[in-house]
Amino acid sequence: MTPVLEFENIARSYKRGSPVLNGVTFSVSEGEVVGLLGRNGSGKTTLIRIAMGMLFPHAGSVHAFGVSPTKDPVAVKLRVGYVAEEQVLPGGASIAELIAFHRYLFPSWDAPLERQLLDRFGLQAGAKIKHLSKGEARQAALLLAVCHRPELLILDEPAGGLDAAARREFLEASIMLLNREGTAILFSSHYMADVERIGGRAVLLDGGKVRLDRDLIDLRERVCLAMVPQASAPDAARIERTPGCMRVHAVSDQWHAVFEGAPDEVQRQLASSLPANGVRCIPLSLEELFVELLGGRKGGQS
Amino acid sequence: MQLFVNPSDELPLYRQIMRQISEAIAGGRLKNGEKLASHRELSEQLVIAPLTVKKAYDELELLGFIETQRGRGTFVSDTPPRASRREQAEQMQETARRLLSQAYLAGLRFPDVVKLLKEADRELGLQRDRDQGPGKKEST
């Protein structure tokens, strides 16, 4: 089965010598929901723009529906729904004008869905974009992206700057779409709770590469945090060498180490291999995992 | 039956759903043979991915709590499962340990805990009778 979106060894830089993306490889299959995570500036927007054909990769290849967005961007864009990170809708246009324009561009426009969403979001069709609040404008953008029934929905930080209720409404609309159409969704977000709600898989970008590419349930159950008091293990390298260790860093008077494996297993393993006592292993939420893996210095490489 | 999930909880989402459904079955809130919400409905109600709901239902089915009937939906199974005795005993031992440590921290002693357990048993009995409808006598 052709994956809906496929990145192979993508590299791209804005300034010579400091690549933003340096060999990114992953793919999105039909009906999958993939959350793209990473620190600010880690290349999420760049990767998304490459998928849309708005940027050329300097190395590697990208294919959407088996077609290259660099060679045939119009064909790709017809089947993709895209919501940009910033507000890019022209301010002076009204929602009805934009809907008419999109209906003209996309032959597969679904008018009943449009009416349903307008109703659900509570948007006035005659309102101009510049008079809408940030949440409403974002919802209008989602409506425009979704009503032509795309096979892939790409959302670049859809919840940025929205209040909790608006974020929840956005999620609800995405899930409704997922249930109705089986659309694949690739979204980048900083709200880990939202990613855990609707995400199936998480792809973590760090240092221009894919640091993690796992199922979210797997991440929750088979990755844990070990807290080792520095007094009992002054040497971090010992912990690092233990098989399954992903990162060790110091937090006040303890070492925090992210390990592969269930908490009990890792606790047993550490208790036997290290001359340390007072080791505690706990499961990690996605947000905690993010901070433990990438926090501290910029880049988070240990 | 209203479920509630919290993504920031220690338990993964699908386990929270499993726990709530199995507790509801144990407490009599979900009757044998009762129809459960479909994947789509539950995912839209809780605002979570439908695959998460599917995983929860699949696991519950494996354990024997629920069963899927083609074309008709998902139902609470008529015969509740029996997890292996050993598993159950281990789980209950863990729960008992936690209960006792909390009680001892609060300054209670073992006889007080026993009194608490008797009271809880009485309440559960009352609730079960209430759910099963009027006309049933209270069991002590």
Next chain:
Amino acid sequence: MIYQLLRRDPAWRLVPLAAAISGLYILAASRVGLSLLLFATVLAVWLFLAGLHRRATLFEAALPIPARDLFATRCAAFATLLWLPVLVAAGVAFLKGGPEWKAAASVLLDCGAAATVTTIALLPLRLMEIEGPPQLVMSLWYLGAGAFLAAFLALPAAPVLAFCAIASVALFVRAWRAMPESFQVAPLEAQKPSRRRQAESGPAIPWLILLRSVVPLRSLLFLPMIFQVIFTHAASWPVVCWVGVFAVSGLSQPNNRWLAALPLARRKLLAIAAAVMTLMVVAPYSVSAGFGWGGHTSFRLGLINVICIILVCMGQFILWMAWGSYRIRLLPMWFRQIVFIPVVIVVMLGGPAVALSSRARTAVTGLLETFLPDLSRRLPENPAALLVLGAITFAAMFWLLEKLDAQAEWPELFGQTPARE
């Protein structure tokens, strides 16, 4: 498809306004050479307002529209933006009659031709990307259009137009063939990291950034106009006072809101804006008066003129502030429209009208020539006393300005609405 896109293009939307204003300009103008020069400058302003350096917006880049369609739309829009006003102006000039106006008509057509060729040549700069570097495009446009115009003026009309048509088509076809499938939103190649060592500590003058924020760059667009007029007749300073309003418009910009959070007295900001505004008018005046243009001989008369300039500019500033005043906006709309809009029109358009219409000009200079000597007779002889009087009036106006500023809430101007939170 192209028509749909055209309707949303900013250049297309400017066309009716540009055509109307061009017609009126030429209709009201009386001095041929000057009006043509001004016309050419204003034409450039239209083009830049319409975003000459941009081939597509981010919104369009994400839509399934081939880049060729976007480019064709932009070319069509710019062609209309250039030619419709030029044709209207040339038509009006021709209809005015008289040999010099007929010659003016052909000069206008030359302007149009030069502008078109330069525009089509520059539109595909950095073709692969969504937009070219704005400053580079603007400077190249001025150079190119100026060079072409100089060449065209020497030649008769017909070959010029033929050359323009052929060159435009050739350039368009060349760009068409080299067009990518879709535009890139960032430079294609990675940029060299800038060699300039970033200053580790701030500049020596910490308040320089304040100056840059308060005075918007676009006020500099009008400097050429000011110098043109002032250098011909120093006594015509009322004609360009209105330009100073652009210098103070920076205070109401939404991207200067960060200033409001700083422990900076509002008074300082107002003073800076007022200072820049008056400098924009006083400097050219002083230069031309210093060279003796306009017939001012005495220092005292010059001083009186300078003080009057400052006070008139302050008056404009006060009007500008009053426009944003909360109290004013509480008045019913019809009242505001009856009172304010004519005032604004007189202030904003009166200047250019006077610049071009010799009758209005003679009226103004006549007014000055009667008013000023009368005033100077009533004022004290001593320049120091003059200064004191001027300072007192200035202080009073500044106080009024501060009061108005305290209750100013800026309505949407130039389409910059702050997002409603």
